[in-house]
Amino acid sequence: MTILGHTALDHTGLDHAALDRTYADETGGGGPGWTPVCPDAQLVPELGAAALVAGRQVAVFRTFDGGLYALGNRDPFSGAQVLSRGIVGTRNGEPTVASPMHKQVFSLVTGACLDDPGITVPTYRVRVAGAAIEVKVA
Amino acid sequence: MSSRIVVAGFGPAAHRLVETLIARGLRGDLVVFGEEPRPAYDRVALTSYLSGRSVAELTFPVPDGVTLRLGCGVVAVDRDRRVVVAADGTREPYDVLVLATGSAPFVPPVPGRDLPGCFVYRTIEDLDAIRAAAGDAVAGVVVGGGLLGLEAADALRRLGLRTHVVEMGDRLMPRQVDEGGGAVLRRHVESLGLTVHVGAGVAAVEAGEDGRVARLVKPDGEAIEAQIVVFSAGIRPRDELARDCGLPVGERGGIVVDEGMRTADERVYAIGECALAAGMVHGLVGPCFTQAEVAADRILGGSAAFRGADLSTKLKLLGVEVAQFGETRFEDAAGALDVVYMDPVAGVYKRLFVSDDAKTLLGGVCVGDAGPYGTLRPFVGKTLPASPSDLLFAGAGAQTELPGDAQVCSCNNVTKDRIVAAIVEEGLTDVQGIKDCTRAGTTCGSCVPMLKRILVESGVDVGTALCEHFAHSRAELFDIVAVRGITTFSRLIAEHGTGRGCDVCKPVVASILASLGNGHILDGEQAALQDTNDKFLANIQKNGTYSVVPRIPGGEITPEKLIVIGEVAREFGLYTKITGGQRIDLLGARVEQLPLIWKRLVDAGFESGHAYGKALRTVKSCVGATWCRYGVQDSVGLAIALELRYRGLRAPHKIKAAVSGCARECAEARSKDFGIIATEQGWNLYVGGNGGFRPRHADLLAADLATDELVRTVDRFLMFYIRTADRLQRTSAWLEAMDGGLDQLRAVITEDSLGICADLDAQMERHVAGYVDEWRATLEDPDKLRRFVSFVNAPGTPDPSIEFRTERGQIKPIPVTVEVTP
Numbered sequence A: 001m002t003i004l005g006h007t008a009l010d011h012t013g014l015d016h017a018a019l020d021r022t023y024a025d026e027t028g029g030g031g032p033g034w035t036p037v038c039p040d041a042q043l044v045p046e047l048g049a050a051a052l053v054a055g056r057q058v059a060v061f062r063t064f065d066g067g068l069y070a071l072g073n074r075d076p077f078s079g080a081q082v083l084s085r086g087i088v089g090t091r092n093g094e095p096t097v098a099s100p101m102h103k104q105v106f107s108l109v110t111g112a113c114l115d116d117p118g119i120t121v122p123t124y125r126v127r128v129a130g131a132a133i134e135v136k137v138a
Numbered sequence B: 001m002s003s004r005i006v007v008a009g010f011g012p013a014a015h016r017l018v019e020t021l022i023a024r025g026l027r028g029d030l031v032v033f034g035e036e037p038r039p040a041y042d043r044v045a046l047t048s049y050l051s052g053r054s055v056a057e058l059t060f061p062v063p064d065g066v067t068l069r070l071g072c073g074v075v076a077v078d079r080d081r082r083v084v085v086a087a088d089g090t091r092e093p094y095d096v097l098v099l100a101t102g103s104a105p106f107v108p109p110v111p112g113r114d115l116p117g118c119f120v121y122r123t124i125e126d127l128d129a130i131r132a133a134a135g136d137a138v139a140g141v142v143v144g145g146g147l148l149g150l151e152a153a154d155a156l157r158r159l160g161l162r163t164h165v166v167e168m169g170d171r172l173m174p175r176q177v178d179e180g181g182g183a184v185l186r187r188h189v190e191s192l193g194l195t196v197h198v199g200a201g202v203a204a205v206e207a208g209e210d211g212r213v214a215r216l217v218k219p220d221g222e223a224i225e226a227q228i229v230v231f232s233a234g235i236r237p238r239d240e241l242a243r244d245c246g247l248p249v250g251e252r253g254g255i256v257v258d259e260g261m262r263t264a265d266e267r268v269y270a271i272g273e274c275a276l277a278a279g280m281v282h283g284l285v286g287p288c289f290t291q292a293e294v295a296a297d298r299i300l301g302g303s304a305a306f307r308g309a310d311l312s313t314k315l316k317l318l319g320v321e322v323a324q325f326g327e328t329r330f331e332d333a334a335g336a337l338d339v340v341y342m343d344p345v346a347g348v349y350k351r352l353f354v355s356d357d358a359k360t361l362l363g364g365v366c367v368g369d370a371g372p373y374g375t376l377r378p379f380v381g382k383t384l385p386a387s388p389s390d391l392l393f394a395g396a397g398a399q400t401e402l403p404g405d406a407q408v409c410s411c412n413n414v415t416k417d418r419i420v421a422a423i424v425e426e427g428l429t430d431v432q433g434i435k436d437c438t439r440a441g442t443t444c445g446s447c448v449p450m451l452k453r454i455l456v457e458s459g460v461d462v463g464t465a466l467c468e469h470f471a472h473s474r475a476e477l478f479d480i481v482a483v484r485g486i487t488t489f490s491r492l493i494a495e496h497g498t499g500r501g502c503d504v505c506k507p508v509v510a511s512i513l514a515s516l517g518n519g520h521i522l523d524g525e526q527a528a529l530q531d532t533n534d535k536f537l538a539n540i541q542k543n544g545t546y547s548v549v550p551r552i553p554g555g556e557i558t559p560e561k562l563i564v565i566g567e568v569a570r571e572f573g574l575y576t577k578i579t580g581g582q583r584i585d586l587l588g589a590r591v592e593q594l595p596l597i598w599k600r601l602v603d604a605g606f607e608s609g610h611a612y613g614k615a616l617r618t619v620k621s622c623v624g625a626t627w628c629r630y631g632v633q634d635s636v637g638l639a640i641a642l643e644l645r646y647r648g649l650r651a652p653h654k655i656k657a658a659v660s661g662c663a664r665e666c667a668e669a670r671s672k673d674f675g676i677i678a679t680e681q682g683w684n685l686y687v688g689g690n691g692g693f694r695p696r697h698a699d700l701l702a703a704d705l706a707t708d709e710l711v712r713t714v715d716r717f718l719m720f721y722i723r724t725a726d727r728l729q730r731t732s733a734w735l736e737a738m739d740g741g742l743d744q745l746r747a748v749i750t751e752d753s754l755g756i757c758a759d760l761d762a763q764m765e766r767h768v769a770g771y772v773d774e775w776r777a778t779l780e781d782p783d784k785l786r787r788f789v790s791f792v793n794a795p796g797t798p799d800p801s802i803e804f805r806t807e808r809g810q811i812k813p814i815p816v817t818v819e820v821t822p
């Protein structure tokens, strides 16, 4: 038997119908190819967030100096969609995120794994448009 | 080369001889007779046996190729026939005989010295006997205020006796310290509750009605009521075998040997405390080791010589550092100048002797702060690196480089040059490597800080830097954060680091900030420092889901609460498993389910179990005296109280604990960071245990504590650990790496030798008062809750990559395909 995304019963009284709408629905979508993912103010420096964009999972980061970066959310070593939950920092000045699974470090700029040359995760374009953060996956 | 070597005596000296002979490829038979029933052990560390070190830990490893005849003394030597006669009547022929019979404590010939209740302090058996007698005793007297006497006095004190020290001389430790130092030492000793009688001998030991020791009478008629008397008034070489077979002995004892450690008979050597070498009997282990090495070399055809030894000593007795080095017997001060530094308030006395042109260091005495010992002893006989008064202040001299021929380890006679050569040739990178290669630091350990310095001087990165962002160790960062009142990572790294941190330093700083009580770990900037587990207050699993572990203090839970856990697991489709820490793990929760699950649990009265944090995990317990027919104390009650006291306490690594209700130890407390075992009188506290990767039994830190004493001791133990441990260092490794080990730990937290106990106590009080349940606080804060989603732009959507199958009636993750293996 395969249980796909077994759903929780709700005991919090949160408005799930509202939660199920995506941010893009609410904002009416971005420019051509760009998808708004969250309000600009919601992306905290050094605290990544995951977004679902055109069926792809994207990890979006804002560094301490204000830089915006987006990588594929999937950790290639464990296969889990978790890179957005890693610790953001620097290595020799280059902004990085460490996988929360086994701590391999990836460059936020190039997506290259700095601990295992040859392994790279995809990078995506990301920008602030008005009050929203937007990501483009293709 | 000789074919049959017989050794009489198996103490440290004989052990070193045997080890050296075998390491250097001796061929032929080696037979060792030992009067004691066990192989040679570390007599220098004898007292640690009373604080829980086992005989096995004290015993030196015996190399292969030695025939041991233990519990069997040599009673006679027939030099003409070249045989020794053993106590069991057997005869053993020799080509070479080595006498290594050591010494015996001197017991002055006073009436009553043989009464039951009189002891000496030399062997494991002596300590067993003293410990057994201490049970019924109230007070004890040690006769002799020298190094060994004070050590014995400390032991009596720790056994809970009112303790007196009687010393013939006019001050304590007359051989090591001068009058000024003796006075400071005495004040220290008295402040610990010991009564010191100097300038006093013993007239008699008198028995009570039961025929056991009841009092010791001094020559002035004063009687000291005591049930135990320990004689420690010097040592006498055990030279009786030599005397009986006609070998020359000294006027005051000791087998006369030449510089090759050979007696008047060229086939007979004498080494260690039984030998009279270079004009004296050496009562310190260092020279005994050197003598053993010299004899081994001669037996193998070499020409090594023993021409006397450095008798410098540094020790810590009753929490007081005492050190003496070089020449310090200048009663008339002829040919020497002295400089004295004295601080009666702090209890520090230091005196240096220099040549009369004030250029050459001759020796020194320190009490209360032995700092100059490490830095200055190597300069004895050499030009002073700075002015004498500068050198006497703590820290001065620490920066001066040692001369190459300076002897760094006096126990094993290792010079700086030899250590540096070993570092370079063997590519050593740590203190352990130096110990293995050169033996330096393996005996009394007082030179270990020096070894670290030499590593640094030799350009070895001793690895205290946390990562590329901080050149500090965790303990140094802790001090910086605490002392400067830093509350944010941004300020810390701006002022003391470089870059923006990484997955090594950020969680360390997060943990330090949390230990110092900086609010919720997900507040403001702190959230970005946390590992994913702390970020989501749950443990990440291999498929990106999390596990939930509610706290079940002491493992005690009501049926109602058990039912709630069961219901929550069923409703959210979680996998359940009982953990080793006596609680229940709920696995397979997605990020967005965590608040929903915790809402249910918090409403039912559960709190975070911190299974995700480097923090106190659980205090396990057995059912204890309430139910168990063997139990002597309420182990469950104590475990709950401790778990509630320390819940949420962040630390360098996880902390596990347990409480057993009696010595049967069903809670496995000795495998924990701190473990408590009930006794009839109270609680025994064990620390530094570990299961897991490197199992280690916890060491007994204190015995028979009342509950409030226990709590205070654990408070200090934990806070001292939190302050000073390295990143991810469990208490076991921390304790093993501590200079001075368990004794040092005890000095710090029970005798307040660093003067930090008030601070440690206050810090723990702040922790206890400031505790809030992290999950409850998170549920009350919409900003924090907003992060618990799989997707910021689709908060209601679960991560579609997470899939489960069922196995044995529960869910199990479907493995994902990975293109790389880590």
Ligand SMILES: Cc1cc2nc3c(=O)[nH]c(=O)nc-3n(C[C@H](O)[C@H](O)[C@H](O)COP(=O)(O)OP(=O)(O)OC[C@H]3O[C@@H](n4cnc5c(N)ncnc54)[C@H](O)[C@@H]3O)c2cc1C
Residues within 6 Å of the ligand: B008, B009, B010, B011, B012, B013, B014, B033, B034, B035, B036, B043, B044, B045, B046, B047, B072, B073, B074, B075, B100, B101, B102, B103, B121, B122, B123, B148, B151, B238, B241, B271, B272, B273, B274, B282, B283, B284, B285, B286, B288, B315, B444
């Ligand atoms: C409590 C205590 C603390 C100490 N602390 C320090 C310290 O901090 N620093 C320091 O440098 N030194 C210290 N010492 C001194 C140190 O232990 C000795 O210098 C060292 O043990 C001497 O070694 P040894 O082998 O010559 O003699 P011993 O250790 O005395 O060993 C001799 C052995 O030979 C056995 N023996 C005797 N006669 C016979 C026989 N006829 N046949 C067979 N066996 C026989 C004895 O039973 C004994 O086991 C301390 C000693 C004690 C007791």
Ligand code: SF4
Residues within 6 Å of the ligand: B622, B623, B624, B625, B628, B629, B630, B631, B632, B635, B660, B661, B662, B663, B664, B665, B666, B667
């Ligand atoms: S440790 Fe003692 S009290 Fe506890 S369960 Fe075992 S036997 Fe009973």
